[in-house]
Amino acid sequence: MKRLSCFLMTAIIAVSVIPVGAAMAAQPEPIRIYVDEYAEGQVMSHVAKSVIESEYDVPVELKTVAVGPAFLGVANDERSLFLVAWLPRTHGDYMDRVGDKVDNLGELFDGARLGWAVPSYVPEDQLASIADMTKPDVVDKLGGEIQGISAGAGLMQVSKETIEGYDLDDDYRLITASSAAMTAALKRAIDNKEWIVVTAWSPHWMWERFDLRYLDDPKGVLGDREHVDAIASKGLAESEPEVHAMLKRMHYTLDQINTALVNAEQTSYEQAAQTFIDEHPDVIADWTAGESKQAAAN
Structure with missing residues (x-):
């Protein structure tokens, strides 16, 4: 009887442990989005987090840092993003240091x-x-x-x-x-x-x-109009090709950003991001090309 009890206990443990281990193995590592204190970066990062998690079933974590560490983080991490690279002037020095170690995914908005x-x-x-x-x-x-x-x-x-x-x-x-x-x-x-x-x-x-x-800047020291680009770690295109492709399609108009920033100031970054998503389903559909990992699985 004791030998039978031990056998049953071992079987129960094996059955209960294996699925949990398999589930853990199937869970992808989170994508880290570096966020600085710029309000537009906060809002766009929360939008990206929500879209990536809901459409591609990939976890995302936001990490607030200064601009320099954000560029270095994307250069050194395998699964990371920074969505407010002001170029060519403001963050040009940072981009010069890490440009060959990151992917520039293109312009998120101009002006x-x-x-x-x-x-x-x-x-x-x-x-x-x-x-x-x-x-x-x-x-x-x-x-x-x-x-x-x-x-x-x-x-x-x-x-x-x-x-x-x-x-x-x-x-x-x-x-x-x-x-x-x-x-x-x-x-x-x-x-x-x-x-x-x-x-x-x-x-x-x-x-x-x-x-x-x-104020006018007759010497042009502060620079001219800039564009804000998204940069990603080199490994993201291979590890998350669908997310990488979506980020390359992500784009806002200045009016959309301005409205979201007003909403954020009145509520929160998270709420403003959700309001943008709720009010612009066509924009989100364009970014995701009407597809998602979850939809494909169904």
């Missing part, structure tokens, strides 16, 4: 722009361009500060070069802060009708919320 911005109530006859910031009265009204964002952002590096290019070193300091802190400082200044210069970019919800204008 992106960097610059320094002021509230529109700041008189244009006194402060119309970055060159005007050398005027003593302007320096005084701005308190010798330029409100920036996080230290690792490409915009901050370009802003440092702009300070040097316009000989503003002696009169101004570039304030490092999060994007949220930058917009909070902007709101406080506007509420009090104070002068402020912020490092800015488009698209961003602040252009919908506040009446702002970019």
